[in-house]
Amino acid sequence: MTALQSPFARKLGAFVALSATEITAIDKLHARKKQFPAGRDIVHQGQTNQSAYILASGWACSYKLLTGGTRQIVDFQIPGDFLGLRSVLFRTSDHNIEPVTQLEASEVLASDLLETFSNTPRLATAMLWAASRDEAMVVEHLVGIGRRDAKERTAHFLLELGARLKLVGLGTTSGYDCPLSQYLLADALGLSAVHVNRVLRELREEGLVTFQHGHVEIHDLDALVLLADFDKTYLDHDGPLLK
Amino acid sequence: MTALQSPFARKLGAFVALSATEITAIDKLHARKKQFPAGRDIVHQGQTNQSAYILASGWACSYKLLTGGTRQIVDFQIPGDFLGLRSVLFRTSDHNIEPVTQLEASEVLASDLLETFSNTPRLATAMLWAASRDEAMVVEHLVGIGRRDAKERTAHFLLELGARLKLVGLGTTSGYDCPLSQYLLADALGLSAVHVNRVLRELREEGLVTFQHGHVEIHDLDALVLLADFDKTYLDHDGPLLK
DNA sequence: ATCCTGCACTGAGGCAGATCAGTCTGACCG
DNA sequence: CGGTCAGACTGATCTGCCTCAGTGCAGGAT
Numbered sequence: 001m002t003a004l005q006s007p008f009a010r011k012l013g014a015f016v017a018l019s020a021t022e023i024t025a026i027d028k029l030h031a032r033k034k035q036f037p038a039g040r041d042i043v044h045q046g047q048t049n050q051s052a053y054i055l056a057s058g059w060a061c062s063y064k065l066l067t068g069g070t071r072q073i074v075d076f077q078i079p080g081d082f083l084g085l086r087s088v089l090f091r092t093s094d095h096n097i098e099p100v101t102q103l104e105a106s107e108v109l110a111s112d113l114l115e116t117f118s119n120t121p122r123l124a125t126a127m128l129w130a131a132s133r134d135e136a137m138v139v140e141h142l143v144g145i146g147r148r149d150a151k152e153r154t155a156h157f158l159l160e161l162g163a164r165l166k167l168v169g170l171g172t173t174s175g176y177d178c179p180l181s182q183y184l185l186a187d188a189l190g191l192s193a194v195h196v197n198r199v200l201r202e203l204r205e206e207g208l209v210t211f212q213h214g215h216v217e218i219h220d221l222d223a224l225v226l227l228a229d230f231d232k233t234y235l236d237h238d239g240p241l242l243k
Numbered sequence: 244m245t246a247l248q249s250p251f252a253r254k255l256g257a258f259v260a261l262s263a264t265e266i267t268a269i270d271k272l273h274a275r276k277k278q279f280p281a282g283r284d285i286v287h288q289g290q291t292n293q294s295a296y297i298l299a300s301g302w303a304c305s306y307k308l309l310t311g312g313t314r315q316i317v318d319f320q321i322p323g324d325f326l327g328l329r330s331v332l333f334r335t336s337d338h339n340i341e342p343v344t345q346l347e348a349s350e351v352l353a354s355d356l357l358e359t360f361s362n363t364p365r366l367a368t369a370m371l372w373a374a375s376r377d378e379a380m381v382v383e384h385l386v387g388i389g390r391r392d393a394k395e396r397t398a399h400f401l402l403e404l405g406a407r408l409k410l411v412g413l414g415t416t417s418g419y420d421c422p423l424s425q426y427l428l429a430d431a432l433g434l435s436a437v438h439v440n441r442v443l444r445e446l447r448e449e450g451l452v453t454f455q456h457g458h459v460e461i462h463d464l465d466a467l468v469l470l471a472d473f474d475k476t477y478l479d480h481d482g483p484l485l486k
Numbered sequence: 487a488t489c490c491t492g493c494a495c496t497g498a499g500g501c502a503g504a505t506c507a508g509t510c511t512g513a514c515c516g
Numbered sequence: 517c518g519g520t521c522a523g524a525c526t527g528a529t530c531t532g533c534c535t536c537a538g539t540g541c542a543g544g545a546t
Contacts, residue, residue, distance in 0.1 A: 046476075064386045067472050072389040074382050086375050091484070094379055094477045114368070114485060121364030125357070128371045132329050135378040136337055139317050142385045143307045146315040146433035150503070181523065190389035192504055197525055212524095229310050233289075234337045241334070242357060393533070424493070435534055440495055455494095 006030065007080025007168045008054045015129035016122050017240040025120045029054060032107040036099045043084050043097040050093050051107045053083040058103025059179055062095050063187065073188035075137060076100070076161070076180070080168045085131060088113060101179050125242065136234040145190045148229070153189050154199045156228035158209055158216055163235050175217040249273065250323025250411045251297045258372035259365050260483040268363045272297060275350040279342045286327050286340040293336050294350045296326040301346025302422055305338050306430065316431035318380060319343070319404070319423070323411045328374060331356060344422050368485065379477040388433045391472070396432050397442045399471035401452055401459055406478050418460040 009026045012018065018026070033056070036042050043050055045065060055077050062083070063073040074095065077083055087093035088110040117124040140160065144153045161178065165171035182200070186193040204210050208224050210217040218224060252269050255261065261269070276299070279285050286293055288308055298320050305326070306316040317338065320326055330336035331353040360367040383403065387396045404421065408414030425443070429436040447453050451467050453460040461467060 064382070066386070066390055070390050072386040074385060086379055089372055089375050089484070090379075090477070092476060094474075095382070117364070117368050121360070121367060124364060124367040124371060125360045128360075128367060128374060129332055131371060131374055131378065132332050135374065135381060136329055136333075138378060138381050138385060139307070139338070142317060142381060142388065143309070143315040145385060145389045147309055147313050182525095183523080193523090194505080194525085195503055198503095201525080231337075233335060234333075237333060241332070425495095426493085436493095437495085437535080438533060441533095444495080 006054075006056070008082070010168070011080045011130060012123070012126040013240065014237075015240060016126040016242045018126075019122075022120050022123055025116050025123060029108050029112060029116060030056075030106045034105055034107055036103050036105065038099050038102050041096050041098045043087055043093050043095070045093060045096050047087070048092045049110070050084060050087040051109050052085055052088045052113065053105035053107055055079050055081050055083055056104045056106060058105075059100040060097055060103060061100055061184065061188070062097050064095050071187055072190065073184065075134070075141065076188065078164060078168065078170065081134075082127075082130065085127075100184065122242070129241070133235070140234060141188075150189070150191055150195055150199050151202060152228050153191075154185075154196065155203065155208070155224050156230055157185070157189060158211065158218075159224060159228055159230045159232075160235070162216065162218065163232050167235070173218065173221060175215065177214060178211065178216045179214055249297075249299070251299075251325070253411070254323045254373060255366070255369040256483065258483060259369040259485045261369075262365075265363050265366055268359050268366060272351050272355060272359060273299075273349045277348055277350055279346050279348065281342050281345050284339050284341045286330055286336050286338070288336060288339050290330070291335045292353070293327060293330040294352050295328055295331045295356065296348035296350055298322050298324050298326055299347045299349060301348075302343040303340055303346060304343055304427065304431070305340050307338050314430055315433065316427065318377070318384070319431065321407060321411060321413065324377075325370075325373065328370075343427065365485070372484070376478070383477060384431075393432070393434055393438055393442050394445060395471050396434075397428075397439065398446065398451070398467050399473055400428070400432060401454065401461075402467060402471055402473045402475075403478070405459065405461065406475050410478070416461065416464060418458065420457060421454065421459045422457055 006026070009018070009023065012026065034053075042053070057079050060077040060083060061073050062075055062077065063071045065071050083097055083105065084093065086095070088108070117127075137160070140156075144156050148156060162171055162173075162176055165176045166173070170176060182196045183193045186196045189196065191199070200211050208220050208227070210219065224230070249269070252261070252266065255269065277296075285296070300322050303320040303326060304316050305318055305320065306314045308314050326340055326348065327336065329338070331351070360370075380403070383399075387399050391399060405414050405416075405419055408419045409416070413419060425439045426436045429439045432439065434442070443454050451463050451470070453462065467473070
């Protein structure tokens with residue numbers, strides 16, 4: 001797989017039209033491929049001098065732990081996503097990253113990243129773009145948890161995930177495979193697992209969307225978008241923004 | 244006021260040691276100073292080709308509106324903060340920005356920003372740093388709204404605000420001036436104004452913190468930090484990270 | 487001097503969603 | 517082949533916070 005076809009390069013290319021030199025620089029970031037088993041955290045809160053990773057295959061989630069044992073999942077990462085950018089920019093990590101499935105990722109050292117920025121500065125701009133998109137998603141989650149009720153929130157979550165997966169070719173408008181358990185969903189949506197179960201049943205019984213056996217099937221996209229007050233402009237745009 | 248003394252330059256300087264050329268570039272971004280009255284939005288959701296602003300004095304808030312009329316305030320901005328970065332990076336804004344007080348800000352056009360990045364690339368890296376810090380704050384709010392109860396959340400909010408203001412010289416460990424009404428607080432914390440009032444009273448009666456007449460007075464920092472499970476590492480670090 | 491408006495503040499009652507305490511199913515295993 | 521273990525699922529009960537419907541007070545307008 002060449003860099004241009006890697007999900008990560010495709011994502012950056014959507015923001016900044018990439019030159020041959022820049023593609024080579026991205027290639028170099030992919031040098032150190034590693035495998036991780038599901039369930040064992042690869043980054044811990046408070047850990048210092050941590051590497052970052054570019055996710056090639058599998059799903060991960062980033063979460064924060066509170067004293068009291070509860071956790072809040074901030075976001076899920078899918079292939080092409082950058083893991084732990086903040087852990088390397090600041091020297092210490094403020095969150096944990098746990099593989100949801102077995103996963104394959106390229107390790108990126110802090111020095112690699114800063115060197116890449118200094119040699120191919122447009123990639124720093126591209127990363128700023130990508131980070132801003134991630135921030136927009138976190139903001140959307142914040143709004144969801146603060147102001148949407150359980151059903152709207154769940155619907156919104158499933159729609160956003162679908163839109164993201166479609167962008168990297170892992171889903172269609174009508175559905176996608178999703179390895180998340182209801183427990184993980186609960187930790188992300190700020191609900192109890194019990195309630196997630198109930199809400200999923202309601203959405204299913206109303207003929208909007210089915211999430212069973214690791215597969216999400218969207219039956220009535222329009223009704224779902226309406227229910228969730230979903231606006232995908234924050235994920236989407238056409239063509240590189242910087243030539 | 245020279246750029247080095249402007250809160251914005253001070254903030255970027257905390258991430259990347261700035262050269263004379265870079266300081267001049269920041270100076271140029273401050274060329275177009277503007278005034279805005281309190282209460283009238285300066286950026287609207289869905290607006291395209293919007294400028295960004297560097298806040299020189301006064302407070303603002305960024306929020307999202309939901310169909311249904313409720314809003315969620317995502318964050319407050321204080322002097323030195325960058326307003327509407329996402330509105331210029333993506334061509335359309337996904338949020339609103341409202342001045343909380345009368346404010347003074349320098350307008351930054353999308354072209355100015357991209358030109359600055361291309362001429363002084365290290366500033367793109369510095370902005371990536373600043374944006375990541377902002378994201379860390381949004382993540383902290385997400386965790387707060389998802390997993391902290393009203394009292395913890397309010398305490399955490401007041402502590403974070405204090406830490407941020409201290410960094411730009413507008414507050415001390417024992418207190419700071421704060422022009423936010425309980426209604427604004429409610430919109431930010433995902434509570435009703437009524438409940439904010441109750442929580443503030445409880446915090447006051449327990450001798451932890453007083454918020455009255457536009458001033459926050461922290462009486463028992465340690466107890467407050469304990470209650471809120473507050474960890475300021477995500478805001479703090481010593482010295483530029485990139486020489 | 488009084489009215490008016492905005493903000494702080496209070497109590498009663500209701501509901502969304504949590505918690506508890508289970509059952510049921512299918513996958514894996516010795 | 518039964519044992520066990522994780523995840524999906526359910527009903528009963530509890531609770532945090534909201535909503536509604538107010539009062540009190542200060543500063544500015546008339």
